[in-house]
Amino acid sequence: MSDPIKEEIAREIDANTILVYGKGTKTAPRCGFTLETIEFFNHFGYPFEVVDVLENMPKREALSEMTDWPTLPKVFIKGKFYGDTDILGPMAQNGELLTVLKEAFGGQEPVAKQTINLR
Amino acid sequence: MIDDTSLTGLIRAKLPDADVSIVDRTGTMDHFNITVRSAEFKGKTLLEQHRLVYGALKAAHKDGRIHAVELKTIVPEN
Numbered sequence: 698m699s700d701p702i703k704e705e706i707a708r709e710i711d712a713n714t715i716l717v718y719g720k721g722t723k724t725a726p727r728c729g730f731t732l733e734t735i736e737f738f739n740h741f742g743y744p745f746e747v748v749d750v751l752e753n754m755p756k757r758e759a760l761s762e763m764t765d766w767p768t769l770p771k772v773f774i775k776g777k778f779y780g781d782t783d784i785l786g787p788m789a790q791n792g793e794l795l796t797v798l799k800e801a802f803g804g805q806e807p808v809a810k811q812t813i814n815l816r
Numbered sequence: 817m818i819d820d821t822s823l824t825g826l827i828r829a830k831l832p833d834a835d836v837s838i839v840d841r842t843g844t845m846d847h848f849n850i851t852v853r854s855a856e857f858k859g860k861t862l863l864e865q866h867r868l869v870y871g872a873l874k875a876a877h878k879d880g881r882i883h884a885v886e887l888k889t890i891v892p893e894n
Contacts, residue, residue: 730884767870767877768885783887784862 702759710773714801715745718760719770723747730781734770737782737789742807743798775801817845818881823873830872831856835890846883853890865889 710716717734721727723746726735731747738745750756750769761767764778772779774797779785788794799805824836831854839849850869857865866887876882 728884730886765867767874778863780863780866784866787862 700759702756703763706756706759706763709746709748710776713746713773714775715743715798716773717745717747717770718750718773719747720749720751721747722749727751728769730768731770734772734782734785737785741789741794741798743802744808774798818876819845823848823850823876823882826876827852827869827872830868841884841886846881848882848884849886849888851888851890853892855892857889857891862889865891 715738717731717738719726719728719731719734721731723735726732726747727749728751735747750760757769760771764771766778766780768781770781772781772785779788785794788797798807820838820840823838824834827834827836827850831852833854833856835853837851841847841849852869856868860868866889869887869889870877870885873882873885
C-alpha cells in the first residue's frame with residue numbers, strides 16, 4: 698500500500714473501533730444520512746468517530762473503490778465495512794449488531810446512553 | 817434528476833425480476849426511498865444485496881442524477 702490516501706484510511710480504520718466516514722463532523726453534520734448515523738450510534742452508547750470527507754474527493758473515491766460502495770456515510774466496525782444505516786438498522790433490530798459491537802469492544806457493555814457533557 | 821421509469825429500468829437491467837417501488841422524498845427527483853424485491857437476493861447478505869442495487873445505479877450516482885438513496889431490499893418468500 699504505497700498510496701498515501703489508502704494508508705491514511707487504513708490508519709483511521711485501525712485507530713477507531715467504530716468509524717464513520719460522512720459529510721460534516723459529529724457536532725456539525727452536513728447531510729441528513731450522516732446525522733442519522735451519528736444519532737444511531739449515540740443511541741448505542743459505544744464510542745465512535747466521524748471523519749468528514751465531504752470536500753475530499755480523492756479520499757471519497759478511494760473509499761468507494763475499497764468498499765465497492767458508492768455512497769456516504771460508510772461505517773467500519775473493527776476494520777470491517779458494514780455499509781450504512783440501511784444495513785445497520787435491520788442488524789440492530791434482529792440483535793446482530795449488539796453482538797458485533799460487544800465483540801468489537803472486547804465484551805464490554807455499552808456506557809449509559811446519551812451521556813451529558815458537563816463543562 | 818431521474819424519473820421512476822428510468823430508475824426502475826436501471827435496476828431491472830441488473831435484476832430483471834425486480835419489483836421496484838420508489839418514493840421521491842423531496843419532490844426534486846433525486847432523493848429517493850427505493851424498495852427492491854428480487855429472487856437474486858437469495859443467499860446473499862444484506863450488504864451484498866445493497867451492493868447489487870448500487871451497482872445498477874452506479875452511473876446515475878456518479879453523474880449526479882441521483883443524490884441520495886434510502887434502500888430496502890426484500891428477498892421473496894418463495
